[in-house]
Amino acid sequence: GDSVTQMEGPVTLSEEAFLTINCTYTATGYPSLFWYVQYPGEGLQLLLKATKADDKGSNKGFEATYRKETTSFHLEKGSVQVSDSAVYFCALSDPGDYKLSFGAGTTVTVRA
Amino acid sequence: EPEVTQTPSHQVTQMGQEVILRCVPISNHLYFYWYRQILGQKVEFLVSFYNNEISEKSEIFDDQFSVERPDGSNFTLKIRSTKLEDSAMYFCASSKKETQYFGPGTRLLVL
Numbered sequence: 001g002d003s004v005t006q007m008e009g010p011v012t013l014s015e016e017a018f019l020t021i022n023c024t025y026t027a028t029g030y031p032s033l034f035w036y037v038q039y040p041g042e043g044l045q046l047l048l049k050a051t052k053a054d055d056k057g058s059n060k061g062f063e064a065t066y067r068k069e070t071t072s073f074h075l076e077k078g079s080v081q082v083s084d085s086a087v088y089f090c091a092l093s094d095p096g097d098y099k100l101s102f103g104a105g106t107t108v109t110v111r112a
Numbered sequence: 113e114p115e116v117t118q119t120p121s122h123q124v125t126q127m128g129q130e131v132i133l134r135c136v137p138i139s140n141h142l143y144f145y146w147y148r149q150i151l152g153q154k155v156e157f158l159v160s161f162y163n164n165e166i167s168e169k170s171e172i173f174d175d176q177f178s179v180e181r182p183d184g185s186n187f188t189l190k191i192r193s194t195k196l197e198d199s200a201m202y203f204c205a206s207s208k209k210e211t212q213y214f215g216p217g218t219r220l221l222v223l
Binding site for chain 1: 143147153154155156157160167168205207209210211212213214216217
């Protein structure tokens with residue numbers, strides 16, 4: 001079945017550092033790919049998405065590119081802030097059934 | 113901006129009791145979902161609902177679970193006889209197509 005593998009955390013960074021969270025997937029078809037973020041004590045918020053190969057999703061300074069050849073969707077941000085401290089989830093959905101399969105989540109802590 | 117809402121935010125119940133978790137999806141969405149997240153673990157799919165019927169369910173979604181859309185706005189998850197291992201955060205989500213929007217969750221604690 002479909003699955004998502006994320007870089008294990010936790011990740012601790014200083015403000016203005018570069019952040020990368022690796023995400024690879026296994027799917028039978030051509031899934032849509034998502035990054036969701038969960039801030040402390042809150043629910044899941046959609047951060048960005050890409051629905052086909054070579055698409056780049058971007059939002060709030062975060063970017064991820066759908067790489068079919070490497071089955072990856074790595075999340076990057078060039079300069080993190082303390083407010084980016086959260087748990088980040090990579091997820092995929094197959095065309096047609098739309099249910100999401102999530103990675104384990106990566107906890108990111110940004111220190112001032 | 114439209115949001116998915118969930119009530120209650122927290123629920124404490126005794127083992128064996130029934131609970132109903134409520135969700136109001138975004139109004140023009142057609143697909144509805146429940147997920148759960150046991151503390152410290154990944155988010156797991158429970159069930160999807162479309163056109164007034166279950167479209168897919170996971171192995172977790174056994175006979176103790178049921179979903180209903182009793183009117184044009186609410187979407188409910190019922191657990192008939194709660195177990196200790198049902199303690200988790202339960203998220204409702206809705207979508208027009210593949211992009212799902214999540215509610216803030218209901219934290220369920222079974223004692």
